Amino acid sequence: MTNLTVVSVKNLQHSYGEKSVLKGLDFSLQAGRVYGFLGANGAGKTTLINLLLGRLKASQGSIEVLGNKAGSAAAKAKVGAMLQIGSLPANLTVIEQLNLFASYYKSPMSVSKALRLSDLNAHENTQFSKLSGGLKQRLLFAIAIIGDPQLVFLDEPSLAMDVNARQQMWQTIRQLKAQGKTVVLTTHYMEEAEALSDELFILNKGKIVAQGSPSELSHSMQLSEVSFASDLSEEAITALLPEWQWQIVAGKATTQCKAPSMLLKQAFAQGLSCDLLSVKPSSLEQTFISLTETAELKDTASANSASDKSAKEQAA
Template structure:
């Protein structure tokens, strides 16, 4: 493990009984970076986080957290987590919960700072039971960072958060990164994955099927999204440029192709004016969907 590594995972496997869920995963997460794990429902994202936290024991393989064993008392002291099942004592207020969790750590954030970072100041006196789903998420996020951890695991953190709370959380994650902390998050929101992550992992059928920045993943698909204004019918463009499958959306014709030059040549030869022409690499969402489809078919 190098001094820059926050987490190293080698040959990690996990099965629930006879059902394999993760198969031979190996990767390194560097300090001071934000990592996103993408995967369809049931791909094994939560299982991976539980293994990294030491809440589950691997069937095989090694996990090293800041040169310590996952789940050891020393490793736990350096890690904060926001999990999907986050139940708290119902009658304690936001402030009381944070005070309680802060007391478990040797050098926690102040309660005032945690309240501010998670935009919870005006809700500090509300009991957990009285909080809306989004506010409960904000409190769980505050609890994940109250111990001032070196590594933060966030399992679908923005679920149920409104737009402003989500943006506030994004800013806080950016601030954690700027302080050299490592963040690993799972999300189903591609926009969130793209905005936050230095590097993404796509999990499918127990394997990492792609890894890299959002731009790298999109470019690796070698598929472009081409669109231009088209004032006729879908049937008409489909007939004239029949090598590609077209969509027509409010006067904009769109398609995906691996050779945009060939398409544009065909369009110009056919006399298309191609106003508002746009040629972009495949979006992260499209890349994710294509990779998943390929893996399911394999």
């Protein structure tokens, strides 16, 4: 099952009028894996999900979902989706909602199983309008999996959930993966992306700027987080070690760097004691920031180069 391609995207481009949102994406997704798509607001994540679901028609390129055209009846029968903005009939109870959506599929999951997997047994007779934000998210998740889909899209699934509910959802996602299902996840929680994703795609301004497992992406940046106890201010430590950007929180100085040995050599030369010293691989969050910043710099350099070339051609 893990060698089965469930999504194939080739030269995918999409624009809203003159505004280009996605710019030539190429990737494929295999069965039995969890894929995380990360990007700042406006990176193109929501547009991409809508295209994969067939809710939008691509300006250019091709999309195949489970061997069918995205959005076709054959694809929809095997796909479940939990979108970031979702609403349901206010006066229907949880169990009524699940029975309704289960009726749309030929071979749905049992309602009792969906209730258990989404931890909603205690709320099955509660109307949608009376559910808390976190419970509404759980119900939307249950609806996404009620059709027993092969491919599940989860857009910010744990939004508004407490810690216990989030952990329960993570466990269910892992169960779906173990059953050979494919999960496409978008999230702003770096901990969630790192805990669940087999592979990550980093989107920036409509392009995939990095792809790989969380550990592979962190290693590719070769960044380390260096921290030590300090009673100096941020300004003072920056004056002593100006090549790095520092943060001082609760008496701990922290920075990210590619050469920790060089940093520490300079710190000791400046007479810093570096008590409670810690050197560890950079977090996924810092890797994400670094990757997007690098992409921004490349885009700026490319734009400047094109502008300079145009100016020289006009002058000639």
